[in-house]
Amino acid sequence: MKFCCVSENMTPEVPIFMHGFGARQLKSAGIHDPLYVKAAMLTANKTLLILTIDALGSDRSFVAGIKDALKEAFGLEYDEVLINFSHTHHSVFLTGLDSSSRRGGYSIAQDGWKDNDEELDYSADESLFRRIRDMIVQMTDYCRGNLIEGELSLGRGRSDFAVSRRRPDGDGVAWRPYYEGEIDKDLFVLKLTDRTGAVKGILYNYGCHSTAMGPDNMLLSNDFAGKTSRVLEIAYPEACALFLQGCAGELKPLKSADGDKFRSLSIAEMEEAGADLAADVVSVLENAAFRTIDGPFRTKLVDPLLYTEQTDASFYDDMANDPGSNAFYRSAAKRTMRAIHDGTVKDRLPHYISLWHLDDQTRLVAMEGEVSTEYSLLIKKWFGPLTTMTLGYTNGVYCYVPTRKMIGEGGYEANCNFFFNLRGPFVPEIEDIILGQIVQAEMALREKPAK
Template sequence: MKFCCVSEVMTPDRPVFMHGFGARTSKSEGVHDQLYVKAVMLEANKTLLLLTIDALGADRSFVLGVKEALKETFGLEHDEVLINFSHTHHSVFLTGLDTEHRRGAYSIAQEGWTDNDEELDYTEDEALFRFMRDTILRMTEYCRNHLVPGELSIGRGLSDFAVSRRKPDGKGGVTWSPYVDGPIDKELLVMKLTDAAGAVKGILYNYGCHTTSMGPDNMLLSNDFAGRTSRVLEEAYPGAAVLFLQGCAGELKPRKGADGTRFKSMTIAEMEEAGTDLAQDVIRIMEQAPFETVHCSFRTALADPLLYTEQTPAAFYEPIASNPDYNSFYRNAAIRTIQAIKDGTIKDRIPHYISVWKLDDRHRIVSMEGEVSTEYSLLIKKLFAGDTTLALGYTNGVYCYIPTRKMIGEGGYESDCNFFFDMRGPFVPEIEEIIVGQLVKLDLTLAARD
């Protein structure tokens, strides 16, 4: 096996309207820590490219634009490239040049939230896409020309870094409160890349948690706790590239932000303390856990099923659109949804990328588009019990939350906020069966290639 790691700064050089918190009403006011795009290329029987981007996410206009450029330039197929987003709420949401696949309703240049997408100018967004695309192509070229022989291995441990924000209300529903007894995948997985001399050259750590230590009051660009965690690891392992692989974190927040029955917005110092804590968990695995060697024989597959929503009527959103107690983000989203239902442009189904990378017979990476619930991570690892599976959310795009059947029945933010994204209503419960069925089909397809 051969590999190469490389990173580039992607921090905007001017104030931008950060995405992630609807309560924000103005552009960024500086930089706390640099934002990065990082790449790892793995070459064995075939070549794989894993990208991590310090952004809230991206739509298919961005993802397809990057993947098509990689295919045209290097022959990498879409299933051979993973783009994982840290989901920091102190960065931007990325779009591309293809307006048909643009999610809309947000631009890095906007001054505030709007109920009319036609008011937004995407010139700066498209310039950022070109910069990101060209940077990724340059990084990929570098990797291709600087591959070195080495070994890939995986270690595992547990971390109590995250906590659920869906606390049962005793009436069949949930409240937005810390819930330490909630279902959560606590597994922290570390992929280690060592060169022929045994030196650590790459650390990829996989854990699921919203990068929202700080809240909407923070106006500085930052990768939140993940930025701090990676910096601590870079200091502990000089010469090693460090990448955060965001897991299935739809309903998870940093435990340090739990304050009784609510979550507080951490200060920068508190955020960095939290990031250091997670880094120490990774270091314990690096220093104490047994690592399993991956006998690299790569097989990849990608599915893109449709997920369907309920047929919610426009009248359901009218109380939100007219209620001054909601902020402008909520009201504008409701206004857009009502209008889209009336003019027939509302979405009642969306495509959903599901990817499986089998690294060898016992090690795989399963990744999904969107803000995937930790319950899917638990389900996936149960489905592939006995193997080592990294479960990634926020990969190959971030469109909306992906709740389980149980979560849809309970309601709550992660199930009910689809109207933010111009979707007609909550998902139908059967999306869980669609996702699991597609995963099983993908794995069987790869097994048949053995």
């Protein structure tokens, strides 16, 4: 086994309009902590590349642009690269050069939310894309030239860091702490050590929205995950720490729960939360039984379509025409109504699902979008005795991905598709599509000889 880890600062150098909270109307006012792109290259029978980016997410324009550049420069195939986003709400949503696969509705240069995409100038976004693309190519080239012999091992623990924000209220669900809700509390740690046993890389996988702070924070930040990684890199000074965001669609930091509601934490409180998660990771590193992973690596990427209901434009009338409603909601409703009328609205959405076999007993399932923790539980139940890590927010973040149960309950995660130029809520059968595709991918990999 050979590996290499590296990180680079990607923080925008000028004020930008952050994405993640519709209540914001102004550009960023400074920097609390740097935003990073980090890379971990793993080489056994084949080469895998994991990229983590401190951003809300990206569309297909960005992801395809990065993966095309890596394939052209190094021959890395789409299925051999994972791009995982921390989903911090104090950063940017990324797009690329291909306007046909752009999600739209947001630019880092905008000044407030717009009713029409034509009002947005994406030149600053495209410049940022070129900068990050070239940075990633350089980082990957560095990794290829600086691979070292060592060991990849996996440890597993549990953490109570997150809590569900979907509380049943008799008529559906309310946006309130649901302390009793079943969530995936697995905390996985992939540890990279050199031949002397020195820790060189820490890849920690846990699912929780990076929203300890709220819309009143105007400083660029990777929220709690930034603090967690900094603490780990101080504790293990030779290591690069990478946060692998899990399936966190409806999960928030428990520290932000205040009785029957959530509140926005101060910067100091957010950093306390990040340090708490770091302590959980250190506990795994120091106390868990680690198992060596040495391949063979097998990979598969599938891209099924997820379908929405055929919601009529009139459904959005009240929201679009209510001057007292949230400006972000109002703009999104107007864009959706216009798209339905002119035929540009989307009623189906491609959805990347990556399946990696790290060895015969270890699976990594990485899915596009804001995937519910319920999918994580369902996937792990299906894989049974195998060790299974689940990631959301990977290879793009277009919208929420709810389960059949969540769609039936309604609530924010099930009903906000109109934010993203989608015609309506997803049909319940998307759960069957997603789980079925994962099962088929697993069966195909079991039959496929490792290269």
